[in-house]
Amino acid sequence: MTTAKTTNRKTTGKMTRRSALKLAAASAALPLVHIRSGRAAGKLSMAFWDHWVPSGNAVMQKQVDAWAAKNQVEVQVDFITSVGQKNILTIAAEAQAKTGHDMQAFPTWEVQNNAELLEPIDDVMKRLTDKYGPVNAVCDYLAKVKGHWMAVPTSSGTQYKGPCGRISVLKEKAGLDVVSMYPAKPGHTAASDAWTWDAHYTAAEACAKAGMPFAIGLGQTTDSVDTAGALFRAYGAELVDKDGNITVKSDKVRAVLEHGQKLVKVLPADAVSYDDASNNRALISGQSALVWNPPSAWAVAKRDAPKVAEDCWTFSAPSGPEGRFLPYLPYFWGVWSFSKNKTAAKELIEALLQREPVEARCTEVLGYDVPPFDSMLDFKVWEDVGPPKGTVYNYPIRPFHNAKAHIAALPAPPDIAVQIYNRGTMPTMLAKLKSGQSIDQVIAWANDELEGFAR
Amino acid sequence: MADGTSIPIGAIAPGKTAGRRGTMRKFAQRRSTIGFLLCLPLILLIAGFVIYPAFYAIYLSMLNKKMTAFVGLGNFAFLLQRHTFQLVIFQSCLFAITAVVLKAFIGFILAHLMHNIPGKNQRIWRGLLLVPWVIPLALSTLTWWWMFDPSYSAFNWVLNQFGLANVPWLGVGWIARFCTITVNVWFGTPFFMIMYLAALKSVPEQLYEAASIDGAGTMQKLFFVTLPMMRNIIAITVLFSLIVTFADFDIVRILTAGGPQDMTHVFATYAFQVGIQSGDIPLGASVSLFMFPILAFAAFFVLRGVTQRTKEIAT
Numbered sequence: 001m002t003t004a005k006t007t008n009r010k011t012t013g014k015m016t017r018r019s020a021l022k023l024a025a026a027s028a029a030l031p032l033v034h035i036r037s038g039r040a041a042g043k044l045s046m047a048f049w050d051h052w053v054p055s056g057n058a059v060m061q062k063q064v065d066a067w068a069a070k071n072q073v074e075v076q077v078d079f080i081t082s083v084g085q086k087n088i089l090t091i092a093a094e095a096q097a098k099t100g101h102d103m104q105a106f107p108t109w110e111v112q113n114n115a116e117l118l119e120p121i122d123d124v125m126k127r128l129t130d131k132y133g134p135v136n137a138v139c140d141y142l143a144k145v146k147g148h149w150m151a152v153p154t155s156s157g158t159q160y161k162g163p164c165g166r167i168s169v170l171k172e173k174a175g176l177d178v179v180s181m182y183p184a185k186p187g188h189t190a191a192s193d194a195w196t197w198d199a200h201y202t203a204a205e206a207c208a209k210a211g212m213p214f215a216i217g218l219g220q221t222t223d224s225v226d227t228a229g230a231l232f233r234a235y236g237a238e239l240v241d242k243d244g245n246i247t248v249k250s251d252k253v254r255a256v257l258e259h260g261q262k263l264v265k266v267l268p269a270d271a272v273s274y275d276d277a278s279n280n281r282a283l284i285s286g287q288s289a290l291v292w293n294p295p296s297a298w299a300v301a302k303r304d305a306p307k308v309a310e311d312c313w314t315f316s317a318p319s320g321p322e323g324r325f326l327p328y329l330p331y332f333w334g335v336w337s338f339s340k341n342k343t344a345a346k347e348l349i350e351a352l353l354q355r356e357p358v359e360a361r362c363t364e365v366l367g368y369d370v371p372p373f374d375s376m377l378d379f380k381v382w383e384d385v386g387p388p389k390g391t392v393y394n395y396p397i398r399p400f401h402n403a404k405a406h407i408a409a410l411p412a413p414p415d416i417a418v419q420i421y422n423r424g425t426m427p428t429m430l431a432k433l434k435s436g437q438s439i440d441q442v443i444a445w446a447n448d449e450l451e452g453f454a455r
Numbered sequence: 456m457a458d459g460t461s462i463p464i465g466a467i468a469p470g471k472t473a474g475r476r477g478t479m480r481k482f483a484q485r486r487s488t489i490g491f492l493l494c495l496p497l498i499l500l501i502a503g504f505v506i507y508p509a510f511y512a513i514y515l516s517m518l519n520k521k522m523t524a525f526v527g528l529g530n531f532a533f534l535l536q537r538h539t540f541q542l543v544i545f546q547s548c549l550f551a552i553t554a555v556v557l558k559a560f561i562g563f564i565l566a567h568l569m570h571n572i573p574g575k576n577q578r579i580w581r582g583l584l585l586v587p588w589v590i591p592l593a594l595s596t597l598t599w600w601w602m603f604d605p606s607y608s609a610f611n612w613v614l615n616q617f618g619l620a621n622v623p624w625l626g627v628g629w630i631a632r633f634c635t636i637t638v639n640v641w642f643g644t645p646f647f648m649i650m651y652l653a654a655l656k657s658v659p660e661q662l663y664e665a666a667s668i669d670g671a672g673t674m675q676k677l678f679f680v681t682l683p684m685m686r687n688i689i690a691i692t693v694l695f696s697l698i699v700t701f702a703d704f705d706i707v708r709i710l711t712a713g714g715p716q717d718m719t720h721v722f723a724t725y726a727f728q729v730g731i732q733s734g735d736i737p738l739g740a741s742v743s744l745f746m747f748p749i750l751a752f753a754a755f756f757v758l759r760g761v762t763q764r765t766k767e768i769a770t
Contacts, residue, residue: 085732092731113734116521219714272715273625281607415520415734422732424714431716435627452537455520 043074044344047101049087049157049331050079052296053365060156063357064348073344082107082157094336102339103349106332108407109421111143111151112414118150119335119342124350125149132355132373136405138328139372142414151334152349153372155358160370160395160405161226161327163200164283164297164314165290166212167388173210173289174203182315184383184390188400192316197234200318201263207289208266214290215282216267217274218431220424224274226327227292228426229408231263232256234320239420239450240412246450248443255321257429257439264434272431284308292327295368295392302387310387315394316401326397328405330372367392419453515740522737530741539717540725544745547721549632550707551700554639559693561640562647569648570655581652588645596709599638600625603710628718631711635719638706643699647692654688655681687761694757701746722746 046064051057057079068075078101080087087107094100095114111118129135139153170176176199181191204214217224232239235256239248247253264271268282280297282288284305291297301309317326333352335345351357353372359379362369367381377396385392397403408426409417420426425446432442482488519526534540565584572580587595602609603624611621625631662680671679682689704723707713713720713728720728722745730739 088731092736096736109734220712269621270623270626272627273623273631273711275712278604281604285607419733419735422728428716435716448538452533452539455533 042341042344043076044068044103044341044348045076045078045101046345046348047078047080047087047090047104049105049107050081050083051156051365053299053368056156056361056365056369059361059364060352063352063360067348067351071344071347073341073348075348080105098336098338101336102341103333103335103345105154105157106151106334107157108142108329108331109414109418111332111334112145112418114334115145115150117337119337119339119346120148120150121152121335121346121349122149124152124346127350128152128353128373133375135372136328136374138405138407138410139330139332141410142330142407143332151332152353153330154333154349154353155362155369155371155376156333157331158370158372159294159329159368160397161223161292161294161329162314162317162395163290164293164295164312166283166288166308166311167313168311169207169210169212169289170203173212174206176203178313178315182313182394182401184393186398186400188402192401193319195316195318197231197259197318197320201259201266204263204290205266210289212287212289213266213268215274215279215288216263216271216292217276217279218264218267218271218427218434219274219278220422220427221274221276222329223276223279223293224427225408225421225424226329228430229421230292230317230325230327230406231260231320232408232426233325233406233410234318234322235259236320236322238411239409239425239446240416240454242411242413244413244416244454246447246454248446248450253443254439257433257442260430261433261439264430267434272434283312295366295395298391299366299368306387312391313388314392316397316403319402324401324403325406326401326403328370328407367395370396416450416453420450423449423453425449512740512744515737516744518737520735520737526737530738531745534738534741534745539720540742542717543720543722543725543742546632546719547701547746548749550636550639550703550719550721551697554636554643554700555693555696557636557640558643558647558696559689561644563651565644565648566651566655569652581649584648585645587642588649592642592705593709595642596638596706599634599641600710603634625711626715628715631715631719635707635710638710639700639703642706643696646696650688650692651685654685658684687764690757690761694754697753698750701750 048057048060051060060079061077064075064077067073080090082088087105088110090100091104091106091110091114094104095117098117106114135153143149143151143153165176165178167179170178177191181189181195183189200214204216207213216227218228232253235252237250237253237256239246239253241247268274268288270278279288279291279293280300283291283293283297284301286305286308295314298309298312298314301312317324333349335342335349339345355376358369358371358376359381362371362379363381366385367379371377371379377398382393382395383390394401397405407421409420412420429442429446432445433439437445515522516530517525517527519529569577569581569584601607608621608624610624614620614622622630624634658681662684663676666676666680701721702723703721704727707719707721707724708727711719713724717725722742726739726742729742730736
């Protein structure tokens with residue numbers, strides 16, 4: 001009977017050995033193909049950053065829903081707040097449990113922290129960079145591991161943190177006309193060349209004397225770290241070089257600390273206890289002439305203190321001996337290697353990073369989100385929003401700014417840099433100067449700390 | 456009914472069935488069995504949420520940074536060499552010991568005051584004084600933080616009204632340490648007060664009467680009647696509070712996040728910064744486990760003392 005059945009199969013031609021092999025190969029390849037039939041692409045779970053601007057979440061949800069409907073994928077979207085660092089805790093929990101969302105929004109250092117659990121995403125990056133040009137060096141540094149992109153730099157949550165100053169106060173107290181220095185139109189100005197860290201100190205001193213100090217923190221949160229990072233980089237002061245050697249005992253570090261020794265004296269007395277909201281409050285309450293912050297401080301002032309908002313102007317960072325460096329904090333979208341629907345996750349990421357949806361989201365959040373591609377730094381929103389009109393025109397880096405995006409601790413190897421950044425080593429060095437310690441003491445302390453980071 | 460689901464009558468000997476049923480009934484009716492079954496949900500919860508994470512933390516603390524190799528006690532040895540961690544050990548001990556001593560002292564005084572308030576008024580005061588302990592700690596700490604805030608400090612506003620200068624409450628190391636301890640004392644004192652009040656109420660009145668007849672004064676009654684009678688409850692309360700205070704995270708995290716210049720970090724906040732924020736989970740686990748031997752040491756001696764005293768009373 002058995003022989004008869006086998007023969008029968010062969011004779012009917014329904015299942016030959018060759019066709020069985022073909023079927024097996026097709027089955028194996030099935031998960032790699034995103035099939036666009038009813039619910040064929042299955043489910044997708046996405047964790048985006050919970051935007052400060054509530055409408056930022058709504059526009060993201062709308063775009064995801066449109067993609068899901070078009071591609072017949074059931075998408076679950078969660079917006080996870082960075083308040084209390086809940087997003088980092090969620091990432092750590094999912095990395096330990098090796099289950100959770102398919103795609104996650106990774107703040108600054110988290111791609112490096114979780115690189116071994118992320119799906120390489122070179123294919124998506126290639127298509128995006130072919131279309132929109134390269135991303136900046138900070139994205140490269142933070143998301144590329146051993147030559148592979150482990151996550152895609154996104155616009156959602158990505159920010160620059162340049163100076164945002166009070167137009168009238170800076171003009172009256174420090175003789176600094178920031179609007180003519182950085183006008184809301186294309187073109188380089190000679191005045192912007194004179195915008196150096198020394199000029200920054202002179203203005204800070206004048207405003208402090210007038211009771212309107214620059215609200216620059218010396219705490220351990222990101223605003224303090226980013227500002228200190230831009231200052232150190234402008235002087236070429238690396239704490240650890242790209243090969244992991246501790247280079248804190250250098251002339252450049254000494255030079256930046258000599259500048260820091262002057263600067264900290266004109267900062268608020270409580271600068272060492274600043275968190276990321278302290279500088280915003282100082283600006284909004286009319287107690288400060290300048291903060292280093294994204295336009296969120298201005299946006300809140302627009303709601304709570306309109307007179308202050310009308311007097312705000314965002315512009316590029318001052319330059320130092322080594323150039324002009326603007327603090328930059330990117331977010332990334334990555335796909336976990338344990339995701340069950342990697343193909344669909346990658347497709348959604350790619351769809352959301354096309355120029356049109358990126359611009360729609362950026363416009364909705366008044367220009368807060370900075371696109372990762374230089375070719376997208378010409379959105380109309382930065383020209384249009386106000387008051388005053390053009391207040392954030394110079395928020396993204398323009399070619400005529402002669403500035404580079406920078407993150408504190410670059411170019412140290414990321415596993416060391418993440419500790420320098422999160423432990424606030426640079427602002428703590430400045431805080432120690434403020435408390436009266438000498439430059440030698442500060443360097444000795446930093447050297448000891450860095451030895452611990454390089455374990 | 457040969458469907459395989461039913462048992463034919465007589466398949467099992469009736470005597471045997473009855474015997475087994477009886478044993479089962481006896482087993483189920485035993486007090487210890489009932490006690491165990493009633494405790495089982497709690498045991499499972501503790502096993503899942505305390506014992507498993509504790510052993511997992513021990514396992515993590517013995518891995519290298521990438522969690523790919525076993526390094527034994529290497530992380531602990533490394534930590535002990537770091538100046539910042541030595542500072543964290545000092546601060547954790549300062550924070551916990553100072554706060555517990557103050558809470559115990561203030562709680563003891565408050566309990567005595569409360570004990571002497573008659574009738575209904577005592578209930579009102581007791582309720583009012585329990586408020587700090589009832590409010591969720593994160594929320595009440597936020598309120599404190601607003602009062603210490605650099606820009607809008609309520610305390611500084613009051614100082615300014617009297618012509619005094621602003622105080623950088625959270626900006627200078629020792630002042631910030633004082634602030635974190637103050638908030639912990641404010642939050643934890645009601646717990647001591649209520650425990651001591653309960654202990655005071657259980658001291659037999661006859662002992663005081665007998666002491667009075669013997670001519671004892673107020674202080675003698677306190678030292679020779681009240682304190683000996685409260686020793687066990689004081690020891691257990693101090694131990695319990697020491698454990699909770701050593702593990703405190705909320706207050707330091709919200710008020711100072713460990714700053715300025717790492718001068719208020721305690722084990723829990725430093726573990727968070729090293730483990731979660733800086734992506735070194737094994738080192739973070741090692742930091743948090745440093746509390747374990749200190750607390751185990753304290754618990755051993757305190758509980759041994761309690762047991763000895765209980766035996767003395769029983770004999």
